[in-house]
Every structure is written in C-alpha cells, then in structure tokens.
Amino acid sequence: AQKITQTQPGMFVQEKEAVTLDCTYDTSDPSYGLFWYKQPSSGEMIFLIYQGSYDQQNATEGRYSLNFQKARKSANLVISASQLGDSAMYFCAMRENSNSGGGADGLTFGKGTHLIIQP
Amino acid sequence: DADVTQTPRNRITKTGKRIMLECSQTKGHDRMYWYRQDPGLGLQLIYYSFDVKDINKGEISDGYSVSRQAQAKFSLSLESAIPNQTALYFCATSDLFPGGGQPQHFGDGTRLSIL
Numbered sequence: 001a002q003k004i005t006q007t008q009p010g011m012f013v014q015e016k017e018a019v020t021l022d023c024t025y026d027t028s029d030p031s032y033g034l035f036w037y038k039q040p041s042s043g044e045m046i047f048l049i050y051q052g053s054y055d056q057q058n059a060t061e062g063r064y065s066l067n068f069q070k071a072r073k074s075a076n077l078v079i080s081a082s083q084l085g086d087s088a089m090y091f092c093a094m095r096e097n098s099n100s101g102g103g104a105d106g107l108t109f110g111k112g113t114h115l116i117i118q119p
Numbered sequence: 120d121a122d123v124t125q126t127p128r129n130r131i132t133k134t135g136k137r138i139m140l141e142c143s144q145t146k147g148h149d150r151m152y153w154y155r156q157d158p159g160l161g162l163q164l165i166y167y168s169f170d171v172k173d174i175n176k177g178e179i180s181d182g183y184s185v186s187r188q189a190q191a192k193f194s195l196s197l198e199s200a201i202p203n204q205t206a207l208y209f210c211a212t213s214d215l216f217p218g219g220g221q222p223q224h225f226g227d228g229t230r231l232s233i234l
Contacts, residue, residue, distance in 0.1 A: 004161070035222055045162075045209060045225035091161050105169070106152055106177055107223060109161030 003027065004092050004110035012116050013082050020067070021077040021113045023092030031097035034075040035107065036066065039089040048090075051075055053097075087117045122146045125210050125226035133234050138197045140229050142210030151193040152211040152223065153177075153185060162209060168193055200233045207231075 005024045013019045025034065036048040051059045051066045059066040067076040079086055093107040123144045132138055142151065149170050154162040154177075164177030166185040174187055182204060186194045197204055207230055211223040 037225075042227075043207060043230075044227045045211075047222040047224070050222060093161070105150065105175070106154075106164040106167050107162070109163070111159065111161050 003108045006110035008113045010114040019079045023075045029096040033095045035093045036077045037091045082117050123226040129230045131232045140195045142193045144212045148212035148214045150213045153195045154209045156207040202233045205233045
C-alpha cells in the first residue's frame with residue numbers, strides 16, 4: 001500500500017484564487033512528520049512547510065498552510081492568493097520518526113500534483 | 120554558493136559505463152541522502168548515511184553504491200549503467216532532529232541519461 005497518496009495529478013487554478021492540494025498518508029508510527037515540497041520546472045526541490053504528528057495547531061508559512069486532520073490521516077496544503085509563480089509540481093512527503101532515531105531514515109514521497117496557475 | 124552542490128548537473132553516457140555523481144554540502148549536517156526521481160513519480164530513496172561510518176540502503180539500492188568520503192561529501196556510483204537508470208538524481212542533507220521537524224535540504228539535481 002502506498003504510504004503517501006496525492007489524488008490530483010494536475011490542477012488548473014485562476015490567479016489570486018486559493019488552492020488546496022490533497023495528501024493522505026498511511027503509517028502506524030505514532031510519531032511522524034509531514035512535509036510539502038515545491039518543484040518548479042527548473043527541477044530543484046524547495047521546502048515549503050512541515051507538520052509534526054503531535055503538533056496541536058496547523059502549520060502556516062506565509063501564504064502556505066497545512067490543513068492537518070490526524071484522524072483522517074490527511075495533510076492538505078492550502079495556498080492562499082495564488083500567483084503565477086506558484087505553477088509547479090508539489091510533493092507531499094512523510095518521515096516516520098520511530099525509524100529515524102538510529103534505524104531507517106529518509107522521506108517517503110507521493111507522486112505529486114502538477115499545479116498550473118492561469119492568469 | 121549553494122548549500123548542497125551536485126556535480127555534474129547533466130550527464131549523458133552509454134550502457135555499461137561506470138558513473139559517479141558527487142554531492143558536497145556546507146550546511147554541516149550529519150545526514151546525507153541520495154534519491155532518484157522518474158517522470159511521473161515522486162522521489163525514491165536510494166541510500167542514506169548518518170555519518171561517515173554509517174551507510175544504509177534505501178528502497179531502491181540495487182545497481183547503485185555510495186561512498187561517504189567525509190561529513191561533507193557523499194558520492195553515488197552506478198557500476199554498470201543501464202537505460203532504466205535514466206532519471207533525475209537528488210542529493211539531500213538534514214541535521215539530527217529533536218522531533219522530526221528538520222526538513223531535508225536538496226541539491227539542484229543531476230539529470231542522467233543512459234543510452
């Protein structure tokens with residue numbers, strides 16, 4: 001079973017609108033972290049936002065916020081007031097902390113959502 | 120200068136050749152990673168290293184080897200390249216984390232094409 005599922009292969013959004021990118025995850029680890037990365041057409045991976053499994057509040061970073069629903073195992077990225085420069089691939093990723101203290105490590109990525117902002 | 124530097128940025132080579140991709144970092148991080156990205160897929164972990172003496176296989180390590188020459192340097196080798204190893208390769212680093220919140224910092228990637 002996939003650990004990270006992003007169900008929207010592509011999205012078209014009008015400039016200045018808000019957009020929600022979906023991410024669901026699967027883990028039995030009680031301690032984990034969820035990350036969102038942006039990959040523009042130039043290819044680099046840009047860290048956007050982080051949510052820890054024990055965090056009580058949803059994470060926010062500027063125009064980015066993470067809608068964390070732990071019981072549903074979802075961690076959707078919300079971009080407010082979208083801009084043309086937001087056009088990119090967006091990846092949701094998870095790190096299972098119980099494995100990372102000295103055993104397994106690394107991020108597990110979803111397949112991504114290709115977001116296109118239209119003027 | 121970039122914090123995580125990958126060389127080369129692009130490489131085209133032939134089947135059967137040995138290839139080395141290099142990664143160096145100035146962030147002072149202990150943990151380093153190599154990922155592979157195929158079109159339409161997310162990144163997949165090839166190898167990771169906690170320090171120079173601790174190297175571990177990721178989910179797709181077959182056909183690859185690594186060397187951690189120093190805290191700042193982590194190289195990925197393809198001993199005998201094959202066409203289905205054509206992909207975008209990323210190196211990443213992260214610090215030891217108190218609670219998992221440290222993001223991984225990625226290099227700009229190496230586009231590798233194997234003919």
